[in-house]
Amino acid sequence: MSKLPKTIQDLIDEFAKLPGIGPKSAARLVFYLLAKPNRTTEELSQTVSDLKKNLKTCKVCFNYSESDPCDICSDERRRRDKICVVEEPLDVIALEKAGFDGLYHVIGGIISPINGIGPEHLRIGQLIDRIKEADSAQIEIILAMNPSIEGEATAAYICQRLENCDVKITQLARGLPVGGDLEYADEITLSKSLEGRKGF
Amino acid sequence: MSKLPKTIQDLIDEFAKLPGIGPKSAARLVFYLLAKPNRTTEELSQTVSDLKKNLKTCKVCFNYSESDPCDICSDERRRRDKICVVEEPLDVIALEKAGFDGLYHVIGGIISPINGIGPEHLRIGQLIDRIKEADSAQIEIILAMNPSIEGEATAAYICQRLENCDVKITQLARGLPVGGDLEYADEITLSKSLEGRKGF
Numbered sequence: 001m002s003k004l005p006k007t008i009q010d011l012i013d014e015f016a017k018l019p020g021i022g023p024k025s026a027a028r029l030v031f032y033l034l035a036k037p038n039r040t041t042e043e044l045s046q047t048v049s050d051l052k053k054n055l056k057t058c059k060v061c062f063n064y065s066e067s068d069p070c071d072i073c074s075d076e077r078r079r080r081d082k083i084c085v086v087e088e089p090l091d092v093i094a095l096e097k098a099g100f101d102g103l104y105h106v107i108g109g110i111i112s113p114i115n116g117i118g119p120e121h122l123r124i125g126q127l128i129d130r131i132k133e134a135d136s137a138q139i140e141i142i143l144a145m146n147p148s149i150e151g152e153a154t155a156a157y158i159c160q161r162l163e164n165c166d167v168k169i170t171q172l173a174r175g176l177p178v179g180g181d182l183e184y185a186d187e188i189t190l191s192k193s194l195e196g197r198k199g200f
Numbered sequence: 201m202s203k204l205p206k207t208i209q210d211l212i213d214e215f216a217k218l219p220g221i222g223p224k225s226a227a228r229l230v231f232y233l234l235a236k237p238n239r240t241t242e243e244l245s246q247t248v249s250d251l252k253k254n255l256k257t258c259k260v261c262f263n264y265s266e267s268d269p270c271d272i273c274s275d276e277r278r279r280r281d282k283i284c285v286v287e288e289p290l291d292v293i294a295l296e297k298a299g300f301d302g303l304y305h306v307i308g309g310i311i312s313p314i315n316g317i318g319p320e321h322l323r324i325g326q327l328i329d330r331i332k333e334a335d336s337a338q339i340e341i342i343l344a345m346n347p348s349i350e351g352e353a354t355a356a357y358i359c360q361r362l363e364n365c366d367v368k369i370t371q372l373a374r375g376l377p378v379g380g381d382l383e384y385a386d387e388i389t390l391s392k393s394l395e396g397r398k399g400f
Contacts, residue, residue: 002271002272002275002296003271004293005254005255005264005265005266006266007247007250007251007252007253007254007255008251008255008264010247010250011247011248011250011251014243014244014247014248018229018232018233019228019229019232020225020228020229021229025220027290027293028219028220028290029218029219029220029221030251031288031289031290032218032219033218033248033251034251034252034255034264034289035288038252041248041249041251041252042249043214044214044248045245045246045248045249046245047207047210047211047214048211048214048233048241048244048245048248049241049242049245050207050210050211051207051208051211051230051233051234051241052207052234052238052241053207054205054207055205055207055208055234064205064208064234065205066205066206071202071203072202075202088231088235089231089234090227090228090231093204093227096202
């Protein structure tokens with residue numbers, strides 16, 4: 001089998017490192033770029049290279065931002081008595097789309113002994129400091145970890161650490177996804193949706 | 201909804217332009233890169249920018265190459281009496297993996313009136329010139345267009361154009377994909393596989 005030109009193979013290898021992109025999709029992306037004018041690759045290269053320029057981490061919520069504190073933390077119209085605790089910045093995008101109007105706290109991961117991530121790697125101390133410094137009478141902490149075993153364990157751990165803080169702790173509801181099919185729902189989701197049933 | 205930092209949104213937009221990557225996967229890729237050390241983005245940017253450096257188009261087969269003629273065309277061990285005609289360079293990779301040992305001719309697309317691509321946009325004239333200049337006694341032209349309606353039409357057109365050339369024209373077999381399931385095969389594939397049945 002003949003070898004591909006080095007620059008093509010190199011970019012296939014780079015793309016294939018990205019999550020969700022296998023060698024075949026990577027090759028498809030590279031040949032797509034090859035068929036485009038030079039400007040396309042130049043723009044992509046420049047945009048990748050600019051990604052982290054002027055990018056800060058907000059010292060309040062630890063989300064990526066161009067300013068510190070970030071646009072969300074400094075927005076006076078947002079409710080300051082609700083802090084949604086999420087694993088990572090991507091989760092903030094999802095919750096923003098869902099219309100959440102409070103503040104966020106990105107803890108930066110999830111407790112995962114297999115991957116060597118303990119509670120000390122997460123920004124839980126900073127969350128406690130933030131709660132102590134807040135001037136709201138009653139703060140609601142919404143735990144929005146992923147509905148996985150590790151997510152639940154992390155939520156339980158945070159809940160325990162917040163024991164001495166005067167906050168209301170809630171968690172995102174578990175239940176049937178909208179548009180889903182009851183018949184295809186897994187048994188744990190279905191049992192959670194039974195447990196959490198509401199008056200009609 | 202709060203806006204994402206510009207550099208993040210820009211790269212999401214760039215990634216989302218690539219084939220098979222929607223806005224959600226694009227965001228996932230960008231946040232993956234954000235969580236990686238600066239070196240990762242620098243390398244990716246550099247590799248994208250280098251993609252077309254030193255890259256030529258082989259003037260014999262029109263595949264991408266670092267040399268002209270390309271490694272395949274200049275490889276004396278390859279059979280020179282079989283030329284496989286493909287739509288695009290990606291198809292060459294697939295056929296190389298399948299162990300094809302002849303030469304290629306990349307016609308550069310497919311006849312598609314909807315997309316404004318006529319036969320004059322394809323490298324069919326160059327194929328005819330190549331056949332005329334070849335010193336092999338009998339050349340086999342293997343038409344390896346995609347098994348689509350447009351692919352079949354393009355193959356039929358090329359076949360007609362080669363009428364006056366003294367070549368043997370063949371086409372890749374249509375039939376059941378290996379590892380596939382008879383029960384799930386579509387009716388056209390199944391009828392083609394019946395038509396093309398072989399002695400056992």
